[in-house]
Structure formats: C-alpha cells, structure tokens
Amino acid sequence: MNLAGIDVNLVVALAALLQERSVTEAAKRVGISQPAMSHALARLRETLGDPLLVRVGRAMTLTPRAEALAPRAQAVVEELEALLAPLPSFDPKTSRRTLKLSATDYVQLVLLPTLEEIVSREAPGITLHVLPITDQLAAERLRDGEADVAIGRFDHEAPALDVRRVALFRDTFVGVARAGHPTARGRLDLSTYAELSHVLVSPRGTPGGIVDGALAQMGLARRVALTVPHFLVVPHVVASSDHVTTMLAHVAATFTALLPLTTFELPPELDLEPIGMTMMWHERTHEDPGARWLRGALVRAARPLAQARGARTPTDKKAREPQGPARPRAGLVTK
Incomplete structure (x- = not known):
C-alpha cells in the first residue's frame, strides 16, 4: 500500500468510529458533521475491504476485523498526537530537565x-x-x-x-609569580623574562608552547624547569618556588585571590594573541x-x-x- 495516498484524517476517524461504535458520536468526538463522518466510514470500508461497523438490531457492532484494529488505531492516533505536538514549555523555576x-x-x-x-x-x-x-x-x-x-x-x-x-x-596572557619574587614584578624586558625558571603546561607532554614559538621567532629560548600536564597544579607550584608561569589572565585572577601570587606584564615583544x-x-x-x-x-x-x-x-x-x-x-x- 502506498501510504502517500492515505489521508491521515481517516486514521483519526477510524479510531473514533471503533471507540464510539456510532457515526453520530464519532462525529462529535472528532468535531465534524455527521455526513462527513459517514463519508469517512465509506472511504474506510473501501480502503480496508471490510464493513467495520454493522447494524445488529438498533445498535452498531464491530466486525472481527474492526475488533482487531481498535486498539492499534487508537495507539496510532496517540502517536500522531505526540509526534505533532508543539514543543513542551520550559519553566526554569519548575523544570527537572x-x-x-x-x-x-x-x-x-x-x-x-x-x-x-x-x-x-x-x-x-x-x-x-x-x-x-x-x-x-x-x-x-x-x-x-x-x-x-x-x-x-x-x-x-x-x-x-x-x-x-x-x-x-x-x-589575554600574563605572567604569574609568587608574591615577593625577587625578579618577576612590573613589566620585564625580554631577556630577563627568558632567563627566569618557567613552568610549562603541556597536556600531551610535548615540549614547547605558544611562548616558546614566539621566542623562537626572535632567536631566543626560555628555561623550562618543569612541565606538567594540567594547569591546576601550576599555581601551587609557583606559589611555593621561584618558578614563574605564563597563563591566561582570568585563570591568574582566580588563583591570585586564593594563593600568595602576583602577576606581571609580559614583554611587549612577545605579542601573544588573545x-x-x-x-x-x-x-x-x-x-x-x-x-x-x-x-x-x-x-x-x-x-x-x-x-x-x-x-x-x-x-x-x-x-x-x-x-x-x-x-x-x-x-x-x-x-
């Protein structure tokens, strides 16, 4: 069967007819006229090759085929309603998402x-x-x-x-050193900065970083005394040694508020991009x-x-x- 030729409204009508067992009541349930529901029933009988509803005395009863279809038709309608329902509202005050x-x-x-x-x-x-x-x-x-x-x-x-x-x-990048560091304060010149004892963060363990690349372009290199895989340990190491490090300013601000650390300006020649x-x-x-x-x-x-x-x-x-x-x-x- 080619589903492209099926009117979805017939599925809604089928579920209502099989639930109500009455053309009149099914029409009320769906919200259409009684003649329109009668026309839908005729189309369903032709499509399914079954009378679906037959009169027994003064009442209508379901055929065996209709009895089998009733729960499935209702389930399909419920799935369609869920599929086509608008996005659920989101109230942040009450949401448990x-x-x-x-x-x-x-x-x-x-x-x-x-x-x-x-x-x-x-x-x-x-x-x-x-x-x-x-x-x-x-x-x-x-x-x-x-x-x-x-x-x-x-x-x-x-x-x-x-x-x-x-x-x-x-x-942006700043330098970080322990409070009271004898050299790292204010703005350092390039040679003084390079001669300091540096801590490098290298998540993959590879040597060199952004600073080393910038220095290499000027024919210089710094002394990296310690390489670690994660930046969270660096402030604690720097606070208890004469090592310095170069890190992003927002991270430095977080740790200078918690540890005896101070920041210093990097040499302008480094020109590190934000x-x-x-x-x-x-x-x-x-x-x-x-x-x-x-x-x-x-x-x-x-x-x-x-x-x-x-x-x-x-x-x-x-x-x-x-x-x-x-x-x-x-x-x-x-x-």
Whole structure:
C-alpha cells in the first residue's frame, strides 16, 4: 500500500468510529458533521475491504476485523498526537530537565561558578551535566546529542552549516609569580623574562608552547624547569618556588585571590594573541526552550569576563541578570 495516498484524517476517524461504535458520536468526538463522518466510514470500508461497523438490531457492532484494529488505531492516533505536538514549555523555576554542557577545563574554572549562581537562582531543579572537551570534534558531539552546548577554542574546526557559533569572550596572557619574587614584578624586558625558571603546561607532554614559538621567532629560548600536564597544579607550584608561569589572565585572577601570587606584564615583544572562547550548538536544539535558556545563562555568565578585558559579549533579548539570593542545589554533575 502506498501510504502517500492515505489521508491521515481517516486514521483519526477510524479510531473514533471503533471507540464510539456510532457515526453520530464519532462525529462529535472528532468535531465534524455527521455526513462527513459517514463519508469517512465509506472511504474506510473501501480502503480496508471490510464493513467495520454493522447494524445488529438498533445498535452498531464491530466486525472481527474492526475488533482487531481498535486498539492499534487508537495507539496510532496517540502517536500522531505526540509526534505533532508543539514543543513542551520550559519553566526554569519548575523544570527537572538535565542540560549538558561540554567545556574545556579553563572554561569550567572561569565560567562555571558564575553560571551555577544563575542556575541556582533561576532553575534550582535542573541538573547541569558538565562534560569535558575531548579529541572528538565538538560539532560531532553536538550533532550526536551528547551535549546541548559546547564552549571552548574551536579554531581547528571548520564551520559547519548545521552548527551555530557565537563568540563569548577573549582572554589575554600574563605572567604569574609568587608574591615577593625577587625578579618577576612590573613589566620585564625580554631577556630577563627568558632567563627566569618557567613552568610549562603541556597536556600531551610535548615540549614547547605558544611562548616558546614566539621566542623562537626572535632567536631566543626560555628555561623550562618543569612541565606538567594540567594547569591546576601550576599555581601551587609557583606559589611555593621561584618558578614563574605564563597563563591566561582570568585563570591568574582566580588563583591570585586564593594563593600568595602576583602577576606581571609580559614583554611587549612577545605579542601573544588573545584567546577567544566560542559557544556552539546544533541547529536541532536552536528552538529548544531549555537549551535556549542555557545559552542565555551562559551569555550572562560570560559577560563579566568580557567586560574585565574590555571586550563585548553577544546580546540575548531574553537574558536578564538574576535577582535574589542563590539557593543551594544538588544538580551539578562534572566528569
């Protein structure tokens, strides 16, 4: 049978007729006239090759074929209603949804505390599942539904037509040393900076980084005394030694508030490009009200970071600063 030639309204009429066992009552149930329902019954009889409803005395009864079709017809109608139903409304105050954010460690450190304040105020019942950025392309994870939103540095990923992007904020590099360091303070000249004892973060364990590349272009090299795979340990090492490190300013601001650390200006000759953080999401979640709310919350959480560096954040018509005290909640999952 060619389904393209089937009128879906006949399925609705069939379910009503088999439930009500009356043309008149079925017409009332569907909301059409009695003659229209009679015409639908005639078409169904012709299509199915069965009378479906037969008169027995003053009542109508179902044929054996109709008896078998009744529960299946009703199930199909319910599936159609679910399929064609509008998107469910999203009320952040009462929602119990799980929303998935894929983000780098850096983004989690500088953005997640402010985001969680917003979530706690406005959507205390949702679960925020934070996933790491992996070697798999972020666009693929969004496409596969593994994440609702991804935030990171995606310069290596070619733009995809089905993935939307918006710039959130940028960050610049600063030097970090222990408070009272005998040399690292103020603005250093290039030779003094290179002669210091440096800590390098290398997630893959490979030598060299952005700073080393910039120095090499000028025929210089720095002394790397320690290489570690993760930046979270670096501030603690620097705070208890004469080592220095070069890191993004927002990370440095976080740790200088917690540890006896100070920042210093890098030599202008290094001319390190600021790092931009981008938010991406797949087209299939663009109109999803829950995912839309999360994106708006992320824009607001990123706004202080951008303003701290004099940059601009994207606007969101529905974004408002949260009001009132934050309430504790247990819906945050990280891995």
